[in-house]
Amino acid sequence: MTSIAHLTDIHLPNDPALRFGEFSLKRFMGYMNWHRSRKLMHQFAVLGLLQDDISQHDVDHIFVSGDLVNLGLEAEFVAGAEWLAALGTPGDVSFVPGNHDYYGSGRAFMRGTAFTQFMMSDEAGLALGGDTGPELPFVRVIDGDVAVIGLNSGMPTPLLKAYGEISSQQLKRLRDILDACRAADLYRCVVVHHPPLPGLTRRSRAMRNDDAVMKLLEEHGAELVLYGHNHRQQHTRLKTVHGVCHVVGTPSASVARGGHYDPGRYNLFNISGGPGGWMTELAGRGLSLQHDRVSDLGTISLNSADDYDLKDQLVGTPQ
Numbered sequence: 001m002t003s004i005a006h007l008t009d010i011h012l013p014n015d016p017a018l019r020f021g022e023f024s025l026k027r028f029m030g031y032m033n034w035h036r037s038r039k040l041m042h043q044f045a046v047l048g049l050l051q052d053d054i055s056q057h058d059v060d061h062i063f064v065s066g067d068l069v070n071l072g073l074e075a076e077f078v079a080g081a082e083w084l085a086a087l088g089t090p091g092d093v094s095f096v097p098g099n100h101d102y103y104g105s106g107r108a109f110m111r112g113t114a115f116t117q118f119m120m121s122d123e124a125g126l127a128l129g130g131d132t133g134p135e136l137p138f139v140r141v142i143d144g145d146v147a148v149i150g151l152n153s154g155m156p157t158p159l160l161k162a163y164g165e166i167s168s169q170q171l172k173r174l175r176d177i178l179d180a181c182r183a184a185d186l187y188r189c190v191v192v193h194h195p196p197l198p199g200l201t202r203r204s205r206a207m208r209n210d211d212a213v214m215k216l217l218e219e220h221g222a223e224l225v226l227y228g229h230n231h232r233q234q235h236t237r238l239k240t241v242h243g244v245c246h247v248v249g250t251p252s253a254s255v256a257r258g259g260h261y262d263p264g265r266y267n268l269f270n271i272s273g274g275p276g277g278w279m280t281e282l283a284g285r286g287l288s289l290q291h292d293r294v295s296d297l298g299t300i301s302l303n304s305a306d307d308y309d310l311k312d313q314l315v316g317t318p319q
Contacts, residue, residue: 001272002143004189005054008065008228009252011042011100012083016075026159027071027103034070042254046264046287050253051087053285053294057268061142062088064118065228065250066098066154066193073103081114090117094140097154098193098229099162119150128180129173137174139181146271147181149174151192153207162229164194165208171216178220182242185275188222194229197238197247201230214238217245223278224269224302226250231261233284235300246302248282256287263287265297279303 018031054062064084069076087093095118121130121138128147130139136152151174153164166174174190181188190196194207197214207213217225221242227249234249251262265286273279284297 001270002146002187003058003060004142004146004148004269004271005057005059005062005266006065006191006226006248006250006269007050007054007062007253007266008193008226008250009067009098009231009254010047010064010080010083011038011067011070011252011254012076012079013039013042013044013047013254014076014079015039016071016073016079018071018073022071022073026157027073029159030071030100030103038070041256041259041261042252043256044254046256047254049294050264050266050286054087054266057285059268060092061140061148062093063148063150063191063226064093064095065191065226066096067100067228067252068095068097069103070100071103072101077114084115084118090120091122093118094138094148094150094191095119096136096150096152096191096193099154099157099164102154102156128184128186129177131173137170137177139177141186145187145274147177147184147186147188149177149181149188149190151190153192153194160204162205163203163208164206164229166192166213171209171212175216175220178216178222182221187224187271187278189224189226189269189271190217190222191226193227195227195234195249196225197236200234200236200249205229221245224248224280226267226269228252231255233262233265233267235282235302244303246280248302251286257292 068080120132124141125139138150221240222245225247231252236247238245251265257263268283270281280302283299288295
């Protein structure tokens with residue numbers, strides 16, 4: 001069995017000052033929003049509880065899917081890289097960026113080398129067509145059975161917008177990688193920040209080419225797609241040519257109880273079986289509404305072959 005922990009939307013609760021060369025209207029408004037509400041919402045104490053809980057489980061890999069920081073400042077990236085390193089070694093932790101990591105122009109993120117070690121294909125992933133650095137996808141093969149595929153949907157956006165996009169180059173490579181992984185009898189887990197299907201969030205926050213991403217997944221298949229951005233626990237079943245792809249959104253890992261969004265949580269995915277009979281167990285771990293500690297939030301099975309009776313919950317064009 002292979003175990004993968006998914007955390008997202010960390011929004012590290014530090015408070016760096018805006019330097020002269022980093023000022024923009026979007027960053028200024030984000031800075032004000034942080035002090036008005038977000039700094040009360042995202043708390044180190046919550047994040048620490050989840051980190052401690054992960055350390056008590058036998059996790060093979062940890063994936064962090066974006067919005068590690070808030071304003072895209074270089075000082076934040078230094079703190080973010082240190083936080084990722086404390087979470088685990090680059091071989092055990094992967095990262096893809098979100099819209100907050102590209103706040104402002106995005107140049108600071110693209111220049112940064114601190115994150116590259118968490119965005120690298122391993123040797124097996126390179127053989128499957130993976131890449132390294134912000135121009136993704138990257139591929140890592142965990143326990144010889146599970147391919148985790150990281151996509152970059154982050155991009156600079158105008159004021160009051162938080163959309164993303166998967167580049168055409170990434171989509172072309174993703175198609176080939178999904179096919180190569182299937183030919184190698186690997187379980188395929190795709191990770192991205194923005195919701196990858198239409199209708200999962202309002203258009204000002206959506207992935208601009210989510211229709212193209214959905215069509216690619218329908219035609220080439222995947223067993224699991226993980227995303228963040230919405231700060232909600234969400235689950236959608238997508239019908240593909242190879243069975244059902246489970247598309248799961250995970251809430252922020254640092255949100256305190258009692259707010260508008262789901263409380264801090266991470267999801268643990270236990271993967272077993274093999275080609276034609278993959279089995280995935282989703283175990284939720286996070287703050288319950290009654291306790292200020294990490295609790296078991298329930299376990300469900302995500303199977304790829306037996307969900308066709310749930311037609312009212314399936315998304316996608318009938319085959």
